[in-house]
Amino acid sequence: xxxxGIVIFSDLDGTLLDKxxxxxxxxxxAITSFISQGGRFGISTxxxxxxxxxxxxxxxxxxxxxxxxxAMAYDINTKKVLFKTTMSDDIKPVLKKIxxxxxxxxxxxxxxxxxxxxxxxxIVRLQLEREGLDVEEASWDDIPGEWLKVLFLDKHETLEAxxxxxxxxxxxxxxxxxxxxxxLDIMGKSxxxxxxxxxLKSIYGEKWRLxxxxxxxxxxxxxxxxxxLGIVVENATPAVKEASDFLIKNxxxxxxxxxxxxxxxxx
Numbered sequence: 001x002x003x004x005g006i007v008i009f010s011d012l013d014g015t016l017l018d019k020x021x022x023x024x025x026x027x028x029x030a031i032t033s034f035i036s037q038g039g040r041f042g043i044s045t046x047x048x049x050x051x052x053x054x055x056x057x058x059x060x061x062x063x064x065x066x067x068x069x070x071a072m073a074y075d076i077n078t079k080k081v082l083f084k085t086t087m088s089d090d091i092k093p094v095l096k097k098i099x100x101x102x103x104x105x106x107x108x109x110x111x112x113x114x115x116x117x118x119x120x121x122x123i124v125r126l127q128l129e130r131e132g133l134d135v136e137e138a139s140w141d142d143i144p145g146e147w148l149k150v151l152f153l154d155k156h157e158t159l160e161a162x163x164x165x166x167x168x169x170x171x172x173x174x175x176x177x178x179x180x181x182x183x184l185d186i187m188g189k190s191x192x193x194x195x196x197x198x199x200l201k202s203i204y205g206e207k208w209r210l211x212x213x214x215x216x217x218x219x220x221x222x223x224x225x226x227x228x229l230g231i232v233v234e235n236a237t238p239a240v241k242e243a244s245d246f247l248i249k250n251x252x253x254x255x256x257x258x259x260x261x262x263x264x265x266x267x
Contacts, residue, residue, distance in 0.1 A: 001038030005209030012045040014216040026254035046179040054132035070196035071148040085191035106153040123153040152184040159184040194222025
């Protein structure tokens, strides 16, 4: 079939979704056409796995997808976790100090199927609404383990200061990256979209002849670099643009039809 052996992994926010976080009919139709002709499609997102079933139940993926910025690979169809990377338990006192220093900053703790929030603000309320997620309340000591990702949500300049504070700790077990202008994500060091893509490639690579990644933000950088074809939207950050093979129109123009046009040269 036309797209046999071709695999596309797309970021959601700022890439597959438009500025209103909607999934266009044009993208959906292009994904359906791609899959019907032998292609494999998955997403690679900072979001939880639940966001796809809650907010985008019509989005069909026929390959395990990447969630929590690479901290987990999950098959939506079989409801199976392929692998996950959890954070060190000693991150908790570090976060407590950050929260004392920046008392107006929101902190969100993600684990498989659950989220806990401290200091909720308008940024996190909007984020939770667009992802269709419920959060739980608990004291620091009552939050269970196996954290996949921690987010700080605040104005960008505050998050820059938090990132600088974390970088000064010289910890070698953390991956700290902006996923959006007002979202600072922290995962275990070995967790990233690119690392997860590499793991999936090691599992399915014999069936994948061309690996395509589409993204826009700094958390997409290593995924873009690892893919055979790295494609970024016009609204991408400078570093991601520089690493890409192709630049397409911004996320308000459906990206998948543009990607399929590019793929014509590789069939």
